[in-house]
Amino acid sequence: MKTSDFDFELPEELIAQAPLAERDASRLLVLPRNGGAPTHASFRDLPGWLRPGDLLVLNDAKVIPARLRGAKEASGGKVELLLCDPLASLGDRAVWRCMGGSSKPLRPGAWLRFEAAGGMLRAEIVAVGEGGFVDVAFDEAPDALLDRVEELGELPLPPYMKRAPEASDRDRYQTIYARHRGAVAAPTAGLHFTDEVFSALRERGVERTAVTLHVGPGTFLPVRADSVEEHRMHAERYEISQDAVDAIARTREAGGRVIAVGTTALRTLESAAEETGRIRAGAGVSSLFVTPGFRFRVVDGLLTNFHLPRSTLVMLVAALAGRERLLAAYTEAVERRYRFYSYGDAMLVS
Structure with missing residues (x-):
């Protein structure tokens, strides 16, 4: 076909x-x-x-409001993550495979910071894959991470909706x-x-x-x-x-x-x-x-x-x-x- x-x-x-x-x-x-x-x-x-x-x-x-917008801790460069799939935890740290984007390539070992009125969340790039995917370890346990994402994240509306998400979404x-x-x-x-x-x-x-x-x-x-x-x-x-x-x-x-x-x-x-x-x-x-x-x-x-x-x-x-x-x-x-x-x-x- x-x-x-x-x-x-x-x-x-x-x-x-x-x-x-x-x-x-x-x-x-x-x-x-x-x-x-x-x-x-x-x-x-x-x-x-x-x-x-x-x-x-x-x-x-x-x-979940899976889109996180933040910055690299070292340079202050803007970064965006879209949480896609949870992976095995690193100790008590939740790890997710994400689609990542930034002004310069994301590299293993880079620390990221996401801040909003709901508080702050830190994360570390632990692996970089193909197609823009990165594995990210967060400074939160798995269940606690989802609670933090509710506070800090943005609803990822489909790309064919030519507008920013609103509170009603x-x-x-x-x-x-x-x-x-x-x-x-x-x-x-x-x-x-x-x-x-x-x-x-x-x-x-x-x-x-x-x-x-x-x-x-x-x-x-x-x-x-x-x-x-x-x-x-x-x-x-x-x-x-x-x-x-x-x-x-x-x-x-x-x-x-x-x-x-x-x-x-x-x-x-x-x-x-x-x-x-x-x-x-x-x-x-x-x-x-x-x-x-x-x-x-x-x-x-x-x-x-x-x-x-x-x-x-x-x-x-x-x-x-x-x-x-x-x-x-x-x-x-x-x-x-x-x-x-x-x-x-x-x-x-x-």
């Missing part, structure tokens, strides 16, 4: 730069998985498009059910949910459970290879509880459908699935790249946002819906002025 096979015209003004006033006021395009024309609805109509006995699988990862670029800290980006399909929608889903007889996948910066990386098969996904940490495994098993036994809320929930489930479709509880790392031809073992449907051209996310949805049908639906969405990506509208493929 060629990356260009997943291209389409997307006017820049359709990439949502801010959320709507109400989370569940988004539009919903419903695309039947097994054929048929798309239907245009409101996200508040979602319960009516699901069946009693269906199971929604959410990603309850919580976005701390709430709106987070699902209402976010629990486990560590994600760099939000599992954005879940941003539409409200307590009222969840109440209507319960009345409809739709169940829900959650898994955790800490979304990394790789979700924003473009596919630069001409051939889809040449692209490599960044690894992301996930965890699946026994409760989630049991909920999926009960749904299967009762004849219900498993609907992933977001591409991250889908990749988590399919990464942990055995050939039989049975899910393994526990922690793991996923670098699964889902493209057309993929055999789904767990997921029957997907609730997702509208994605950018030539992205791995479009390829994943095309694997479930069919490439031509998906691109036709996207063309219709553009014509009807749907809002795209993180703060945009939603699509249900089921």
Whole structure:
């Protein structure tokens, strides 16, 4: 497959730069998985498009304000870090792999200082890798570091949002059910949910459970290879509880459908699935790249946002819906002025 096979015209003004006033006021395009024309609805109509006995699988990862801006202690030169993945601690010091940037190259042994109204944080570069990645040891224990980052860090809005983060983004670029800290980006399909929608889903007889996948910066990386098969996904940490495994098993036994809320929930489930479709509880790392031809073992449907051209996310949805049908639906969405990506509208493929 060629990356260009997943291209389409997307006017820049359709990439949502801010959320709507109400989370569940988004539009919903419903695309039947097994054929048929798309239907245009409101996200508040979602319960009516699901069946009693269906199971929604959410990603309850919580976005951290992972962007730190500071300076080198020796020279005062400006430096910026984006926390990506936690590594093994050095004694009682938390170590993270970060994307680093500064006016001059970062080198092992350099000490950094980050200061804001919330206080001060020191860190040491312990290793420099390829592609701008550095391993950084902080003068805080792992749990304490996340508390400090909450005070000192900046929310890393996606690069296609052409603005600085605002105070309101701390709430709106987070699902209402976010629990486990560590994600760099939000599992954005879940941003539409409200307590009222969840109440209507319960009345409809739709169940829900959650898994955790800490979304990394790789979700924003473009596919630069001409051939889809040449692209490599960044690894992301996930965890699946026994409760989630049991909920999926009960749904299967009762004849219900498993609907992933977001591409991250889908990749988590399919990464942990055995050939039989049975899910393994526990922690793991996923670098699964889902493209057309993929055999789904767990997921029957997907609730997702509208994605950018030539992205791995479009390829994943095309694997479930069919490439031509998906691109036709996207063309219709553009014509009807749907809002795209993180703060945009939603699509249900089921």
